Amino acid sequence: MILITGASGSVGKTVLQEAIGKESKVRAMYRSREEAAKAPSGCEPVLADYSDKQSLRKALDGVTSVYVVCSPIPQLVELENNALNACKESGVKHVVLNSALGAGDYPKSFPSWHRKVEDKLKETRMSYTILRPNGFLQNIVTYNAPSIRAQGAFYVAMGDAKVSYLDVGDIAVVAVKVLKGGTHAGKTYELNGPEALSNQELAKRISVVTGRTVNYVDIPESAQREAMLGLGMPEWQVTALLELQQFYKQGGGAKTDGLLQALIERAPVTLDQYLAANAREFRDQAASA
Ligand SMILES: NC(=O)c1ccc[n+]([C@@H]2O[C@H](COP(=O)([O-])OP(=O)(O)OC[C@H]3O[C@@H](n4cnc5c(N)ncnc54)[C@H](OP(=O)(O)O)[C@@H]3O)[C@@H](O)[C@H]2O)c1
Structure with a gap:
């Protein structure tokens, strides 16, 4: 069992x-x-x-x-x-x-x-x-899709850090x-996932799959902190998420290697496959209503 x-x-x-x-x-x-x-x-x-x-x-x-x-x-x-x-x-x-x-x-x-x-x-x-x-990859819908649906943009203090989702x-x-x-x-x-992706690249790929322009706006960390607290997130969670972003900004999440592929014995799911399956999550609410 x-x-x-x-x-x-x-x-x-x-x-x-x-x-x-x-x-x-x-x-x-x-x-x-x-x-x-x-x-x-x-x-x-x-x-x-x-x-x-x-x-x-x-x-x-x-x-x-x-x-x-x-x-x-x-x-x-x-x-x-x-x-x-x-x-x-x-x-x-x-x-x-x-x-x-x-x-x-x-x-x-x-x-x-x-x-x-x-x-x-x-x-x-x-x-x-x-x-x-x-x-x-699922974080992209959880964290970025709400403002993409509402404003066609997502706002994060990640610079051009890359993550292998x-x-x-x-x-x-x-x-x-x-x-x-x-x-x-x-x-x-x-x-690690198959590609190291910056938020600029994410915005481009989401734009292609949704057929609308989606922008990544790199904001100061203080502004992101205020925004997350404003959404009602607890202080400990905001701090932990910002500290995790620092890990990514230091290059900690940008590695790609063949381990995942070797373990699952097939190609791992790519960002494009994930976006194609979840495109509706990013579409303008008014336009798709
Ligand atoms: N998101 C990422 O990108 C990422 C990347 C790497 C690692 N991780 C790690 O992956 C882990 C899981 O993430 P997730 O998104 O699957 O989390 P999740 O959706 O919050 O799921 C956590 C599960 O733990 C259960 N749980 C919470 N407290 C419990 C308790 N006292 N006793 C028994 N079960 C309890 C929850 O049950 P309830 O539904 O009843 O609360 C839920 O089923 C986290 O530890 C996270 O740090 C996440």
Whole structure:
């Protein structure tokens, strides 16, 4: 039996879909009944919370491999540590940890939180595989599409920094493969997408796919901070996102290599493929109404 945690979240949900059909016994962990009710067929939903030891024990009963993921929140370190302790106590054989690119050497923001959990996982002496994905292609819709729809532009303090975005579906293929352990045990995989893309290039490609001019406006970091706070985002999240952008501005996210392709045994999803599948997300609301 494998357990997929975070089954209501962006990556966890996709890992779950990938696992169903490939694995005979799949359990999916949700925190709320409402989300568990949406569990796809082919898996066994279970309710549990990383902050509730007893619920974790039940979720892990009979489980041999676990995919561990949590929301990018300041409590992530404590919550995932709880999950790892419970895995150890339950005799889990192999853990796949969803970490983030930068956990190797960037001492700030989300990567530094993930690094603490990686270190804890190694201390447990359980068999593990760590995944450190670069930025998700899906972020482009989450963060940039709203102002593109409304104003035909997106505003970020990223200069001409490049990011090798990858598709969450490709991460899921890797996650399910490495849940088996085997030659993947003890490995840390840094997962990069196929092209390093600046925001100027993103704007060009979105313009082509939507048939309207989309502009990237490079703004001062202080202006981005004010804008995010104005949208009601908490201070810790604004700081973490801006510090992550610094990682990208230092060139930390611009690497491309063949590792993802080798692991998934096909070409990774490209920006153009992602945009073609999601073009409606960027279209002018009034024009497409
Ligand atoms: N976005 C990126 O570009 C990027 C890149 C690299 C790495 N990452 C990392 O990828 C991870 C996952 O991102 P995501 O976008 O999939 O996050 P997400 O959509 O917020 O999903 C997180 C999942 O964790 C669950 N969760 C939260 N608190 C929990 C708790 N106390 N007990 C059990 N489960 C809990 C959530 O459940 P609920 O639905 O009940 O809240 C949800 O299912 C993050 O750690 C992030 O740092 C992201």
